Amino acid sequence: MADDRLTDDRPATDPHTPATAAARALADERVDHRFKALPPDAEGRTVGELAAERRNLFDGGFTTPVLALSAESVEHNLALMETYAQRHGLAFAPHGKTCMAPQLFARQLEHGAWGITAAVPHQARVYRAHGIARIFLANELVDPAALRWLAAELDADPEFRFACYVDSPRGVELMDAALRAAGARRPVDVVIELGAGEGARTGARTEADCREVAAAVAATTTLRLVGVAGYEGEVPEADHTKVTAWLRRLVALTATFDAEGRFAGVDEIVVSAGGSAWFDAVAEVFAEIPDLSAPVLKLLRSGAYVSHDDGHYRHLTPFNRVPEEGALHPAFRLWAQVVSRPTPHQAFANAGKRDAAYDLDLPQAQVVRSARDGAERPATGVTVTGLSDQHAWLATESADALEVGDWVGMGLSHPCTSFDKWQLIPLVEADGTVVDFIRTFF
């Protein structure tokens, strides 16, 4: 970030110093037509120069639609999850696929995160290009080109720490063959993925299947088994009972593998689970992990928490069950302008599927900002009923609810599919001052 919240006071030995430096360097990029909504008259300035102007989102030359990320809410969410993880003895590798924003990764690391989680090789490449020292890839990695790249990264940087899933003997075979062909010198750390039950997504389905995969890993010299992981977010028809039962299977499997000597020689045993819907259950069950033959890295991977939302995660957040531990704040507001008002009950704003998450819920009209005097009022009686590519369909209860030119501020549902529609997102303080811009790499 361009402002002083990204401090340079990390010691040179801190593994996250390069991530902070890479995030700061993004301020040197030029602002131009590639970035939706940025002021046309800012063309050619660097991002840092534009941020230093501290323009106002509403009259600073931004064009609609424009997605705003609340500076205060993001800071609040970062601090809250840092405290939560500390309180429950969890290490944290926030899932970076949510935001794909190196500046937010740097803030997460500054807020105590161990590293950043990825889903696919491209994400890991983005992370490495931005100084991320520890990557947990929550997927099996069987692509030879990606494994060749990984082997080169690991060999070039002894400090780079990486682990990924394995869930099949065939996957192990493919990884081993690709790493041998690449001449990899350092073994790749892997964790066995236990599927979250029948009908769940990836992951070996039974403990016996996991044992087979572990045996396949042990038979290679290119892979090293360091732990066990999975994703409770995919437990079918999840509820507290089913999620904790599955998490207990994960913990029991870890303890059994350890007793069988399958982690012999590792400095740290990794046990990982946890998105943004069940981290309370993860904290509860991971607290039961017994002493093992090496220290345990209990790795939580929530990603959506960073912006939180006004829909899906607002309903699912564990803080609804444990309000005494805090509350996340929704950080996104999408501003669109009314461009057509053909009937008293219909209006159209200029934001659509290109701009707003729509895979889980439609946006929610929250506030209206008058084009006449900038006065804001609640969007009472205004409902988003549909999205076209570039239009929001609005139903209005009364003829005076909206007029052409008004700005409509909308809450969104699903952080992952909100971030990915914007490459440079204004970071905005409560009074409308734009203090920075968050660059994303999808």
Ligand SMILES: Cc1ncc(COP(=O)(O)O)c(C=O)c1O
């Ligand atoms: C394997 C895995 N881990 C962690 C997460 C992060 O969960 P959330 O997006 O709820 O924060 C996801 C999200 O899809 C995931 O697939």
